[in-house]
Amino acid sequence: MGRSWWGWGNVEDAVRGEELDALLSRVRALTSGELVGHEAPGVDALGLPRPRVRAPEALAGLCSDDVADRAAHAHGKAFRDVVRNLHGDLRHVPDLVARPRDERDLVDLLDWCGRDGIAVIPYGGGSSVVGGVEPRFDDRPVVTVDLERLDRVVEIDPVSRAARIQAGVFGPRLEEQLRPHGLTLRHFPQSFEFSTLGGWLATRSGGHYATLYTHIDDMVESMRVVTPSGVSESRRLPGSGAGPSPDRLFLGSEGILGIITEAWMRVQERPRWRAKASVRFADYGAAVAATRAVAQSGLYPANCRLLDASEALINTGVAVEGGVLLLAFESADHPVEASLGRALELCRDHGGEVRDEAGGESTGDTWRSSFLRMPYQRDALARHSMIAETFETACTWDRFEELHGAVTEAARRALREVAADGVVTCRFTHVYPDGPAPYFGVYASGRWGSTVAQWDEIKAAVSEAMAANGGTITHHHAVGRDHRPWYDRQRPDPFAAALTATKSALDPSGILNPGVLVP
Template identity: 60%
Template structure:
C-alpha cells in the first residue's frame, strides 16, 4: 500500500502516471499536452516556523517539512492546484499529535496564551477549505498556526454489546475503527467516499454523509453521546437513546467544524454486519421519469442501502451506460434475512415508472460494480485532469421533490452558460443523486472544463460563485454533506437565519474567547 499523498487525493500508488494523465487529457480537447510535474517535498519552499512549543509539549509537536506540507491543505481542486504549483505560504508552523485529552487541553491553553490559531485536521480530506489557515481580510493575523492531528487517538475504547454501541476515539479513520469492531460482529455502517482517509471526529465535526443513500444517511443519526474539549473546559453528554431535555448539547458541536471545541471521542450506535446483499441497475430513457421512480422508492418505506440515480452524462462517464440513458443503481442488504424479495419490490416500482432492468439479473449486477469502481476512482481522475490544466469542480446540494427537476435543469443551463463564458468553451456538467429522502433528493454535480494554465484558480472561483448563486436562488442548501469550511461560507451566510447566526457567534465567543479555533469557518 502506498503512502498518503501530500498534494492530492488518497495514496501515492493510486495516482495517475504521467502517461495516464496525457491519455485522460486527450479526451478533452484544448488541454495541455503535458501534465504539471509533482514537486518533491525537498524541492518546496516552506516558510520558516514562527513559533516554538514549550518544552513540556515538544514531544507531541513536529516542525518537519513533510508534516507541515502534508497538513497545509485539504483535498479540494484548488488545494491540488496550489500544491502542484508549490504554493505553501499558509503552511502551519507546527503539527500537533496529542495522545490524550489532557494534552489537547495543554495545546489549547498554550495557543490561547500566544494567540496561535489551532486548526483541527481530522483526516485532511476536506474539499471546502475546512482545514487550512487563511489570514483574516483586514484583520490581525495570528502569531502562528498549529494543525491539530488526532490520528494517534484512534482506539475503540469500549463496546456495549447489549445496547449495540461503542465508545470510539475521534482520530480513528474508517478502516481502523471497522477493524476493531469486526471481532464483535458489529459495524458503524458509515462509508463516505473518503472512508479510507477521514476520521470519526471529522465526520462528526462536518455532519458528514455516508455511502448509504436512505434512512441513516448522516453521521448525526448514529451519535449516542460526545466528549468535546473546548478552550474553556471539557464536556461530555449523557448516553441516551433519545431525549427531550431542551436543546441537544451534541447538536451544538455536530457540524461546528472545529470552531467551538475539539471532539475527542463519541459513543456511536452500531449495527450487526450485513450478510445478505443484492443489487441491480435500471435504465430510463427519460430523466424526469427516473426522478419520479426514485421519489416513489424513497417514499415507499423500503429503505434501500443504495439508491443512486445517474443522469445520462454521469452514467456515460462512469461506464454504466453508453446509449444516453439515465441509470438507477439500487442495492439492498440485511444482517439476518435474504433480500431478494425487497430488491424485487424496488424493481417493480422502477418498472412502473418506465425503468428497464439491466444485466443478467443474478443479484450481482456488473453495472453496479462498474459504478462503485468509478465512484472510488473519481478523485484520482480529478487530480489527473488538474495536472493537465482542466477545471474540475464538484458541488452537492439538496432540495424538496417539488423543486428537484427545476433545480437540475437550472443548474445544467445556468452553470453551463457560466462555464462557457468563463473558459471560452463548453464544459461537461453531470449529475447524480447521492442520497434520497421521502421529501427530496441530494443532487451531486460534476463540472469539467478546459482551463488556462495559471488561471485555473480564478476560473474555479468564478464557477463556484455561479454555482452557489443558482443554489441560493432556488433555496437549495449550499452543502448536503461536504461541509461549509471557508469555500462555502458565502452561501452558508445567506442560508442561515440571522438570529441563529447571532447565537452561533455568541457560542463562539463563550467557548473560544481568544478566537484561536479554526478562525474564519462558519463565523468571523
C-alpha cells in the same frame, strides 16, 4: 504506503500507465483542450517560511516543524487545493503540527495556544474540500492539531450495540477493530480511507446509506468534546427530550467550538443478505419520478443513486438517453430480495428497464470502482490542465426540476465565460421522502496557471443558482471557508447570533479554526 503531500491518497495509488491513457482518451472525446501533464514540486522547493512560534518544552515532543509535515497540513483535498499545490502556491501553512497522545495533551495544547493567542486548527484526515483545514489568515501563528494518535475503539457495549470510539481513528482502522465483534459502523463516505470519525462528526459527513441513515448524525449516541472553557460530555441515551441536544451543538461545528475526542456510536451487525440491480431509463424526468417513488415507498434501500446520461457514460461506460438508477438492499437480519422486487416494480411503472439483477459484474459494481478512483482521477486531470470538480446540494422534490435547470445552465454559462470547454453531470447521492441530494460534476478543459480562477468563477455562479432556487449550499461537504458567503445568507439571523455567542462562551480567546462558520 506513502501519503501524497499535494494530492489525494497514497502516492502508490496515483493514476498512471494504461489507466491514465484510458482516462485521457475519454476526456479527449468530451473536450477540446490540450492535455499536457505537469508534476508537483518537491517539498524542499516550496520555500516555506520558518515557524513563527516555538512550543513550550513540555509540549515540544508533540509538535513538528518538518517542512513536509507543514506542507501536507496546509490545504485540504479540493480541486483548488490540489492545483495550488501543483503550482507550489502555499501562501498559508501551519507553523507547527501537534499530535496529542491523549486528552490531557490536548488540554495542555489549548491552554498554551489560548494563553499566547495562537490559532488552532483541528485536523482529522485532512480530506476537507471546502477550505476547512486551511489557515487562511496572516495575523497570528497557527498550530494544526492532528488527532491521528487517538485511534482506538475503547469500549464496546454489545447489549446496547454501541461502541466508544476515539475521534482520530481512520475509517479502515475503525472497521478493523469492530470486525472481530461482528459489528460495523457502516459509514462509508468517499473519503473513508483517508478521513476520521472526528472529522465525520465535525462536518456532518454523509456516508454509505442513500436513504434513512444518510448522515453520521443518525449514528451518534453521545460525544465528548474538549473546549477552551472545559470538557463537554453528553449522557448516553437512545433519545432524550431534555432541552436542545448537546450533541447537535457540536455536530457540524467544524472545529470552531471544541475538539471532539471520542463518541459513543451506534453500531450494527454486519450485513449478510444483499440484493442489487440497475435500471435504465430513456427519459430523465421519468428516472427522477421513479427515484422519488422509491424514496417515498418506505423501502429504504442502502443504495439509490440516480446517474444522468453523462454521469453514466463517464463513470460506468453505459450509454443511455435518460439515466441509470443504481439500487441495492442489505440486511443482517433477513433476505432482501422482496424489497428489491418491489422497488423494481416502481421503476417499471415509470418505464424503467431492469438490468444486472444477478451474475457477473453489474453496473453498480463498475460505478463503485469508478467512485473510489474518482479523487485520484481528479488529480490526474488537474495535472493536465483540466477542471474536474464537484458541488452538491439538496432540495425538495417540488423544486428539483427548477433547481437542476438553473444550476446546469449557470455552470454552462460560466464555462463559456471562462473559455472552458466541457460537460456538466448530475447524480443523486442521497434521497429522502421529501427531496434528493443532487451532486453535480464539471469536467472541462482549462488553461494551465488559470484553472483555479476559472473554477472559482464557476463555483460562484452555481452557488448563486443553488441559493436562488431552493437548494442548500452544502448537503454533506460542510461549510469551511469556501462556502461561508452563502452559508451566512442561508442561516437565520437569530441562529447566527446564538452561534456567535456560543463561540464566545466556549472559545473566549477565539483561537479555534478562525474564519469557519462565523467571522
